[in-house]
Amino acid sequence: xxxxxFRMIHQDIVAKxxxxxxxxxxYLPSDTKLVEQYQASRETIRKAMxxxxxxxxxxxxxxxxxxxxxxxxxxxxxxxxESYRELVAEINLESSNDVLRIKSDVPVPHVLLFENDPLDxxxxxxxxxxxxxxxxxxxxxxxxxxxxxxxxxxxxxxSLFNYFENDLGLKIDYAIKxxxxxxxxxxxxxxxxxxxxxxxxxxxxxxxxxxxAVLSFTESRHRxxxxxxxxxxxxxx
Amino acid sequence: xxxxxFRMIHQDIVAKxxxxxxxxxxYLPSDTKLVEQYQASRETIRKAMxxxxxxxxxxxxxxxxxxxxxxxxxxxxxxxxESYRELVAEINLESSNDVLRIKSDVPVPHVLLFENDPLDxxxxxxxxxxxxxxxxxxxxxxxxxxxxxxxxxxxxxxSLFNYFENDLGLKIDYAIKxxxxxxxxxxxxxxxxxxxxxxxxxxxxxxxxxxxAVLSFTESRHRxxxxxxxxxxxxxx
DNA sequence: AAGTGGTCTAGACCACCCT
DNA sequence: GGGTGGTCTAGACCACTTT
Numbered sequence: 001x002x003x004x005x006f007r008m009i010h011q012d013i014v015a016k017x018x019x020x021x022x023x024x025x026x027y028l029p030s031d032t033k034l035v036e037q038y039q040a041s042r043e044t045i046r047k048a049m050x051x052x053x054x055x056x057x058x059x060x061x062x063x064x065x066x067x068x069x070x071x072x073x074x075x076x077x078x079x080x081x082e083s084y085r086e087l088v089a090e091i092n093l094e095s096s097n098d099v100l101r102i103k104s105d106v107p108v109p110h111v112l113l114f115e116n117d118p119l120d121x122x123x124x125x126x127x128x129x130x131x132x133x134x135x136x137x138x139x140x141x142x143x144x145x146x147x148x149x150x151x152x153x154x155x156x157x158x159s160l161f162n163y164f165e166n167d168l169g170l171k172i173d174y175a176i177k178x179x180x181x182x183x184x185x186x187x188x189x190x191x192x193x194x195x196x197x198x199x200x201x202x203x204x205x206x207x208x209x210x211x212x213a214v215l216s217f218t219e220s221r222h223r224x225x226x227x228x229x230x231x232x233x234x235x236x237x
Numbered sequence: 238x239x240x241x242x243f244r245m246i247h248q249d250i251v252a253k254x255x256x257x258x259x260x261x262x263x264y265l266p267s268d269t270k271l272v273e274q275y276q277a278s279r280e281t282i283r284k285a286m287x288x289x290x291x292x293x294x295x296x297x298x299x300x301x302x303x304x305x306x307x308x309x310x311x312x313x314x315x316x317x318x319e320s321y322r323e324l325v326a327e328i329n330l331e332s333s334n335d336v337l338r339i340k341s342d343v344p345v346p347h348v349l350l351f352e353n354d355p356l357d358x359x360x361x362x363x364x365x366x367x368x369x370x371x372x373x374x375x376x377x378x379x380x381x382x383x384x385x386x387x388x389x390x391x392x393x394x395x396s397l398f399n400y401f402e403n404d405l406g407l408k409i410d411y412a413i414k415x416x417x418x419x420x421x422x423x424x425x426x427x428x429x430x431x432x433x434x435x436x437x438x439x440x441x442x443x444x445x446x447x448x449x450a451v452l453s454f455t456e457s458r459h460r461x462x463x464x465x466x467x468x469x470x471x472x473x474x
Numbered sequence: 475a476a477g478t479g480g481t482c483t484a485g486a487c488c489a490c491c492c493t
Numbered sequence: 494g495g496g497t498g499g500t501c502t503a504g505a506c507c508a509c510t511t512t
């Protein structure tokens with residue numbers, strides 16, 4: 001799948017960390033050794049290493065080496081653009097997906113339009129995410145009909161990200177996400193089966209493709225009492 | 238300040254974007270032109286450009302050029318390791334800071350210890366952040382006494398980040414942040430002057446230095462009805 | 475002194491977009 | 494075909510840590 005050398009090296013090392021071949025607290029082989037091992041130039045090795053550092057897998061020390069960190073890679077990081085399926089797969093949670101509505105020609109609610117992006121009437125996909133059998137999240141996806149013709153129910157059932165990337169060949173690139181905490185609406189209470197006093201963590205996002213076109217506007221509504229997010233952040237100066 | 242060439246170039250371009258010399262929708266000069274302009278090699282130019290891309294300032298298109306994006310750099314991104322002062326300064330909000338408590342030999346609450354990091358009794362700094370005169374956030378900082386001897390009140394009043402980085406010369410590197418939504422405690426209600434039905438966004442973090450030592454454990458408690466977070470996220474594959 | 479990572483270079487080849 | 498960005502190389506010099 002991966003064709004670039006530095007990506008392959010990165011993937012290989014991540015796999016070895018996950019497999020426990022490189023454990024937290026250990027030092028990775030030095031750049032020079034990796035140059036040997038992967039038959040690559042040092043800058044290529046460094047590119048792979050910098051990705052590990054960015055993701056919180058490792059930390060580099062001048063004169064010493066590259067330390068494997070013990071940051072746990074799980075639990076809903078809102079700033080990482082990953083699909084729900086990828087996330088729950090990583091934490092080994094049992095989860096299911098109810099497709100509650102697929103409807104064309106739906107206008108995008110005004111609150112979701114952060115910028116003045118015009119968008120024709122969208123395709124709305126409403127899904128409920130259940131973890132361990134309990135309703136956790138409502139996802140309202142308003143999809144750009146100029147990019148995607150229609151959504152087969154099985155795609156929504158499985159994973160929209162998968163459908164967009166693998167079936168349609170779209171390249172998802174970045175998103176801007178706004179997070180707030182709001183009171184549960186009547187629909188929240190009904191669909192998530194919660195009392196009115198449980199607040200909702202609302203994440204509204206605008207997802208763009210590599211060609212910068214808007215793919216979708218999404219509103220994710222999480223029951224706040226079960227919501228957790230873990231972020232790894234590096235200081236930028 | 239900046240000594241590295243690629244950092245200087247990056248800073249220079251960011252400054253030009255902020256000054257409106259490069260506007261959203263415009264293309265930046267090509268790599269080749271920037272090589273000329275800054276008298277640098279192309280890889281050095283690319284390093285600076287990749288930083289812009291990571292931060293959401295720009296997007297690169299093969300065969301076309303580097304487009305300036307109109308992502309707004311403001312509002313509390315919880316995943317960016319920035320100090321409160323840096324953030325509010327960027328949004329031009331009037332804000333103040335009440336130092337409510339500075340106390341030594343305080344044990345770190347158990348909920349803040351994500352990993353099994355042992356830490357001697359810490360220095361607790363409790364502050365209240367007010368925006369436009371209204372209490373918004375309570376910050377409990379439990380600082381590692383092995384790294385920092387004591388906290389002068391004026392440092393807490395101004396900015397702990399500033400004090401650590403500029404006065405003590407510490408190099409802050411990364412943090413792991415956990416976010417949840419919880420009920421307001423009695424202390425929250427009293428200090429933030431809110432009724433009991435307003436929930437609290439709680440961000441618990443563990444901040445590390447460049448030498449990987451733990452600098453502090455922090456618990457930030459935001460009144461949820463005023464909390465907003467904006468994140469820029471790129472897809473990693 | 476030897477080994478580590480951090481930066482920078484000059485050059486190469488490729489894939490892509492436009493005219 | 495000429496310009497753009499994406500990848501990769503081989504080599505250089507530096508700052509830092511360890512022996």
